[in-house]
Amino acid sequence: EPFDFHYLGITESTAVSGGNTGRDDNDINYRGIFGPWVVRGEYALGGVPGSAAHGSTLAGGLNYRGKTIKLGAGYTHKSNPLTATSSEYFSNDQYTAGGTVSVGPVDVMAGYSLDLQDTPASARSMTRNQYLWGGLRYQATPFFSVTAAYYDNKNKTGGVDGRKDVAILGIDYLLSKRTELYADIDYTHFTGVYVTNATLNASGHAKQTGISFGMNHWF
Secondary structure (H helix, E strand, C coil): CCCCCCHHHHHHHHHHCCCCCCCCCCCCEEEEEEEEEEEEEEEECCCCECCCCCCCCCEEEEEEECCCEEEEEEEEEEEEECCCCCEEEEEEEEEEEEEEEECEEEEEEEEEEEEECCCCCCCEEEEEEEEEEEEEEECCCCCCCEEEEEEEEEEEEEEEEEEEEEEEEEEEEEEECCEEEEEEEEEEEEEEEEHHCCCCCCCCEEEEEEEEEEEEECC
């Protein structure tokens, strides 16, 4: 992810990570390192008496970590309960792949994610979220970097389409190992039902330009 998940509210990148912290309860997980290759597997029990599948998560991933090229791919399947007390559940499948090519101080990144979410049986439909992104980061000095990226999100629910495109340019300056200053300028374009989605687009404007700046500190 070009901005290392810094601008979640702007880029919708949190959806690419499954929309959560990446932590699952009752998790059994495996990680194997074989030279430049990393293999991951996970099975998280749902914790519902009488059903091993209800609320469970099954996932696998593969990474290659070379000096010049880094690649990764993953698959996650979740059995989401209809309600907190329901014995019924519906599936959520996510496929993600991405990579980075590094040449000196420049990193070029690209990725793809497809999220397929069954809706409750009564709706008899599926939500399809597709994400494409690409970016370039220039590490001018050990303390200062410039990143430019583009994100494209297409959503289809019950045959109704929405789309969000974001172009963003940001800079970071490290004051220390745990504190950074940042600033960005971004342009967002909504089309389809996303224009009138009050949760995603509170202003209701199809085209928006934003500026943000601040400081991050990691404790």
